[in-house]
Amino acid sequence: MKLFYAPGACSLAPHIILHEIGKPFAAEAVNLKEGAQFHPAYQRVNPKAKVPVLERDDGSLLTELPAISIWLGRTNPVAGLLAGDDETLVRAIEWLNFLSGSLHNGGYTRITRAERFVGDPAHVPAATEKAKADTIKHLAVANDQLAGREHALGARYSVVDPYLFVLARWVGRTGKALADFPNLAALHDRVAARPAVQKALKAEGLS
Ligand SMILES: N[C@@H](CCC(=O)N[C@@H](CS)C(=O)NCC(=O)O)C(=O)O
Numbered sequence: 690m691k692l693f694y695a696p697g698a699c700s701l702a703p704h705i706i707l708h709e710i711g712k713p714f715a716a717e718a719v720n721l722k723e724g725a726q727f728h729p730a731y732q733r734v735n736p737k738a739k740v741p742v743l744e745r746d747d748g749s750l751l752t753e754l755p756a757i758s759i760w761l762g763r764t765n766p767v768a769g770l771l772a773g774d775d776e777t778l779v780r781a782i783e784w785l786n787f788l789s790g791s792l793h794n795g796g797y798t799r800i801t802r803a804e805r806f807v808g809d810p811a812h813v814p815a816a817t818e819k820a821k822a823d824t825i826k827h828l829a830v831a832n833d834q835l836a837g838r839e840h841a842l843g844a845r846y847s848v849v850d851p852y853l854f855v856l857a858r859w860v861g862r863t864g865k866a867l868a869d870f871p872n873l874a875a876l877h878d879r880v881a882a883r884p885a886v887q888k889a890l891k892a893e894g895l896s
Pocket residue numbers: 698699700721726738739740741752753754755789794798
């Protein structure tokens with residue numbers, strides 16, 4: 690297996706999951722800052738010009754973080770990252786869809802890539818401020834949903850938690866501090882303490 694990733698990007702979540710699973714895998718960095726995602730060679734890997742991508746052992750390419758996370762969890766039951774019952778699966782999809790659609794791409798991406806969402810560059814500052822306010826609202830929802838829970842799905846750590854961990858690392862982009870979302874901060878610290886998470890951070894040159 691091979692993961693296409695960018696250091697500190699959302700691809701850190703499947704990178705963590707791969708370390709949790711513990712099977713050998715390769716990792717190829719894609720330099721988003723230099724626009725490598727738009728190069729023809731990478732667009733053959735992912736025409737959507739995004740990381741993460743997982744190249745599986747049969748050579749097939751899987752895109753979209755929620756799909757990659759669920760596939761890794763379901764095909765590696767021994768790792769215990771996604772139990773096999775329907776309720777666990779549907780709750781994981783509920784979380785991952787919210788994190789991907791609302792908090793990440795409907796929130797943070799509108800802060801960091803505001804120019805893509807407006808026709809007139811003069812509107813970027815206002816669009817950025819609106820995106821920050823929306824992202825803070827989504828963070829508050831995530832924080833509320835974590836109340837009284839050790840992890841996203843309850844007592845057990847799952848494929849959802851690494852994505853929450855990554856999105857928690859980005860809170861500063863909104864102008865808020867992680868401490869403003871105490872349940873999310875607690876989840877972040879719990880996840881950060883896991884050896885697989887430390888391995889993935891080190892592999893990406895992060896702390
Ligand atoms: N819907 C995609 C979104 C992934 C995504 O937004 N990836 C970002 C990094 S966190 C990216 O590749 N950005 C490059 C760009 O937008 O040019 C998924 O869930 O995998």
